[in-house]
Amino acid sequence: MKDNLALSFYEYDQPPSEINVLETELIAEAKPLLNIDSKNPDNPYAQFIKVARKACADEANQIIAQKETSKDPITTKVVPFRTNSTDIGKNEHKYEDIFKTVLPLIENAITDIAIRKLSIQLSQEDSKKVGNRQSYSFNLEFSDGIVANDIGGSAVARDLARVLEQNTRIIQKLKGKHMKFNLDKGFTLWITNK
Numbered sequence: 001m002k003d004n005l006a007l008s009f010y011e012y013d014q015p016p017s018e019i020n021v022l023e024t025e026l027i028a029e030a031k032p033l034l035n036i037d038s039k040n041p042d043n044p045y046a047q048f049i050k051v052a053r054k055a056c057a058d059e060a061n062q063i064i065a066q067k068e069t070s071k072d073p074i075t076t077k078v079v080p081f082r083t084n085s086t087d088i089g090k091n092e093h094k095y096e097d098i099f100k101t102v103l104p105l106i107e108n109a110i111t112d113i114a115i116r117k118l119s120i121q122l123s124q125e126d127s128k129k130v131g132n133r134q135s136y137s138f139n140l141e142f143s144d145g146i147v148a149n150d151i152g153g154s155a156v157a158r159d160l161a162r163v164l165e166q167n168t169r170i171i172q173k174l175k176g177k178h179m180k181f182n183l184d185k186g187f188t189l190w191i192t193n194k
Helices: 016-031 046-069 098-099 103-111 124-130 155-164 169-175
Strands: 076-081 117-121 138-143 178-183 188-193
Touching: 046 103, 098 103, 098 155, 103 117, 103 169, 103 188, 138 155, 155 169, 155 178, 169 178
Parallel strands: 076 117
Antiparallel strands: 117 188, 138 178, 178 188
């Protein structure tokens, strides 16, 4: 936030009703991505932001609880995620859409070197809408920004790898690291910084 956000203000000497009108007009014009209140009803990221905000609050509560009970550093973060998108699985690489919805969370896990292990709970319902597989589980490893293990037998792993490889910021952040991604039977995506 320190690197990417700025704060400024403008004194607007008007009654609250006029300030409300101006705020509504500014939101309609600027369409701020992080604004999810009723003045910005068409924000396509509103559902994701609500989930991410809840995950941040849960993480903060977890940090407080762990600091109270232990001096060990946090090694696991759990981030639930459920998408309501009706477009899941409509492209050629059908699992890509599921991973694209959680890409900011994945990037955060890769970026934050203090995180040793993070889990993101994917939607079982969305995954099953996409394809009827016996197993969605996989292991995918990136070493220095390159896939380091054989994922030829898993379309789900290949789609995650493709989503990560198409994101230049993520590939840059994977350089010099060995990261493991695995999806378990409970549709939890585990990201481990080895």
